[in-house]
Amino acid sequence: MGRDTRRFPGHEELWLYLKDFGEVFGLREMIRFNVRVEFVGMVDDDKDVDDNMKRWMVKSVEKKTGEVIEEVFDAVVVASGHYSYPRLPSIKGIDLWKRKQLHSHISTGCLILFVVVVVGCSMSGQDISIELVEVAKEVHLSAKSLDVPPGLAKVISKHHNFHLHREIESLEEDGRVIFVDGSCIVADTFLYCTGYWYKFPFLESKGRVEVDDNRVGPLFEHTFSPFLSPLSFVGIPRKLIGFPFFESQAKWIAKLLSGKTSLPSFDEMMQSISEFYLAREAAGIPKRNTHDICDFNYSDKYADYIGFPHLEEWRKELCMSALLNSIENLDTYRDSWDDDDLLQETLISPNSLLLRKGKRHLYR
Ligand SMILES: Cc1cc2nc3c(=O)[nH]c(=O)nc-3n(C[C@H](O)[C@H](O)[C@H](O)COP(=O)(O)OP(=O)(O)OC[C@H]3O[C@@H](n4cnc5c(N)ncnc54)[C@H](O)[C@@H]3O)c2cc1C
Numbered sequence: 471m472g473r474d475t476r477r478f479p480g481h482e483e484l485w486l487y488l489k490d491f492g493e494v495f496g497l498r499e500m501i502r503f504n505v506r507v508e509f510v511g512m513v514d515d516d517k518d519v520d521d522n523m524k525r526w527m528v529k530s531v532e533k534k535t536g537e538v539i540e541e542v543f544d545a546v547v548v549a550s551g552h553y554s555y556p557r558l559p560s561i562k563g564i565d566l567w568k569r570k571q572l573h574s575h576i577s578t579g580c581l582i583l584f585v586v587v588v589v590g591c592s593m594s595g596q597d598i599s600i601e602l603v604e605v606a607k608e609v610h611l612s613a614k615s616l617d618v619p620p621g622l623a624k625v626i627s628k629h630h631n632f633h634l635h636r637e638i639e640s641l642e643e644d645g646r647v648i649f650v651d652g653s654c655i656v657a658d659t660f661l662y663c664t665g666y667w668y669k670f671p672f673l674e675s676k677g678r679v680e681v682d683d684n685r686v687g688p689l690f691e692h693t694f695s696p697f698l699s700p701l702s703f704v705g706i707p708r709k710l711i712g713f714p715f716f717e718s719q720a721k722w723i724a725k726l727l728s729g730k731t732s733l734p735s736f737d738e739m740m741q742s743i744s745e746f747y748l749a750r751e752a753a754g755i756p757k758r759n760t761h762d763i764c765d766f767n768y769s770d771k772y773a774d775y776i777g778f779p780h781l782e783e784w785r786k787e788l789c790m791s792a793l794l795n796s797i798e799n800l801d802t803y804r805d806s807w808d809d810d811d812l813l814q815e816t817l818i819s820p821n822s823l824l825l826r827k828g829k830r831h832l833y834r
Contacts, residue, residue, distance in 0.1 A: 477787075477813070478793075478804040504533040508801045510546055511674035512698075521678070545700035545727050548670060552706065555667040557586050557684075561588060563641035570659040574598060575666070583607045584658040587647055589620060590640065595663035600625050600801055602661075603632045610647070610655055613639050621800030668706070675701065684758035690742045692761060693773060697738035699726070709783060710763040713790060718769070718778040725776055784815040 474483035501697075512521075514580075526546045530539050534823045556573035564571075574594040582605045588595050591613035595773045600622075603609045608631045614684070616634060618626075639648045645656045668686050673679070678697040679686065686706055688696060693700045704719045705712075725731040733739060750760060769779040775828040791812055795803040807813075 473627060476804075477807070478652075488526075492796070499547055502530075504754050505530050505539070507531060507550075507672050508538075509674065510548075510672050512676070513542055514822065518596070521697055524698070524700070526700065536700065545702075547723055548673065549704040550672075550706075552668045553666050555668050555669045556662065557665040558662055559664050561638050561641060563643075566643045567641040567643055567645075567660070568643060569657070572659065572661050574663040576660065580604050581659060581661070584663055585656065586610070586654075587638075587657045588661045588663055589614060590663035590665070591622070592663065592665070592760075596622055596800060598661065598663055603629045607631065608633065608655075610635055610657065612636070612649070619797045619800070621796060621798050625801050679703075682757070685760040687760070688740065690739040690743060691735065693722065694726075694733055694739070696733075696736050696743070699733055702726075707763045707768075708762050710765070710769055713784065714781060715769050715772070718773050718776065722772075722776045729753070731776065779787045783813060784819065788812050788816060 473486060474480055484546075492501070507528060507530045509527070511527050512524040513527045514524050526543045527544055528541050528546065530541075531537070532539065538552045553575060554658055558577060559572070574590075574813045581602060584606050584609045586606045587610045588599045588602070589612045591611060595611060595613075595739065598611050599611050603625070609629075610633045611626075612635045614637060618634060625688070626634055635651075635653065637650050637651045639652075641660075642649055644656055645658075647657050648654045668681050668684055670679075670681070675695070677697065679689065679695050685694075686703065689706065690696055693702050693704070702719075702723045704723065705716050707715065726733065730742060734742070739766060747760070755762070766781055766786045772778075773780055788809070791809040792803065792807070794806050795809075799806070
């Protein structure tokens with residue numbers, strides 16, 4: 471920890487942090503590397519056994535040897551992430567377009583001197599565009615609205631090769647890209663920054679947990695299946711402070727599986743889920759954004775179920791302050807800010823003091 475001490479450290483630091491975390495807590499020996507889970511399903515599905523008592527068959531494949539391993543478990547926690555299956559837009563001509571089409575989950579290092587169309591103007595689209603504009607011949611960013619955040623508008627105005635467009639009307643076989651306002655360019659490459667699908671291709675839950683328009687459900691508090699309490703999920707919610715939230719999910723699941731707590735009744739869980747869906751609908755949030763939380767209070771409410779600490783005020787303020795800075799100063803917010811007072815508070819927080827004393831075994 472602390473090798474890259476920048477406020478926004480590089481990805482290598484994050485990797486090292488995870489490696490350290492695994493070692494400090496003795497997790498490495500519990501992880502089977504290079505083993506892919508191919509199937510998870512209930513063993514006693516056809517028998518007259520209570521759904522909550524059913525055991526789980528897990529079939530996995532050892533990547534190097536191809537050996538297939540079949541094991542039976544009492545419970546399954548799905549933590550397979552949700553940044554693997556690209557969500558592509560439906561654009562007229564997308565199948566006819568013969569040139570390169572990539573999604574943001576692929577490295578974009580090969581686009582030097584290309585004319586690139588970046589589709590999608592959320593975090594990935596903005597981040598990738600401002601990096602690409604330094605090396606690509608032209609970057610054409612296609613957004614739902616031309617009314618973009620001021621930080622992005624500033625970057626666009628600084629680069630003659632950076633252009634903002636409305637949505638795409640169609641792609642043509644000869645490489646032309648036609649936008650809804652009738653303007654047209656010829657491009658070499660399409661880079662879709664249009665998000666991801668939740669998918670669990672290995673999971674056979676017989677309809678008890680399904681993905682419908684990117685809503686994974688029904689899940690009580692985005693974590694537990696009311697139908698199958700031994701099946702739980704970590705990491706489904708987005709747009710919250712991830713690490714502490716996922717830790718609180720893991721703690722809740724561990725407490726449940728070790729018999730230290732129990733879930734509300736089936737009816738109560740279903741009621742809570744339907745109230746949540748109704749509230750989202752009333753707020754005009756599309757189904758596909760069901761798991762976009764955007765609310766610090768939710769983390770605290772979740773923590774209260776198991777007595778997990780609330781997010782510290784300084785952490786919430788720091789997060790908001792960095793977010794606002796990024797909206798205004800997209801290309802500089804990682805290196806320049808005016809919230810040093812908040813940063814000082816971070817440095818005197820108990821976590822930070824412990825880390826600086828080198829007590830790595832007391833991470834949280
Ligand atoms: C470009 C980008 C930038 C981000 N920046 C930030 C940031 O600055 N701060 C932040 O807090 N978060 C950030 N996030 C989000 C963060 O990466 C995720 O919240 C976090 O990785 C989720 O952790 P996870 O363990 O749930 O899933 P993952 O990190 O995706 O891990 C899932 C693991 O499951 C494995 N797996 C999947 N399927 C199988 C299978 N069938 N069998 C065996 N193993 C399987 C995968 O190989 C992977 O190792 C970013 C995400 C992206 C895409």
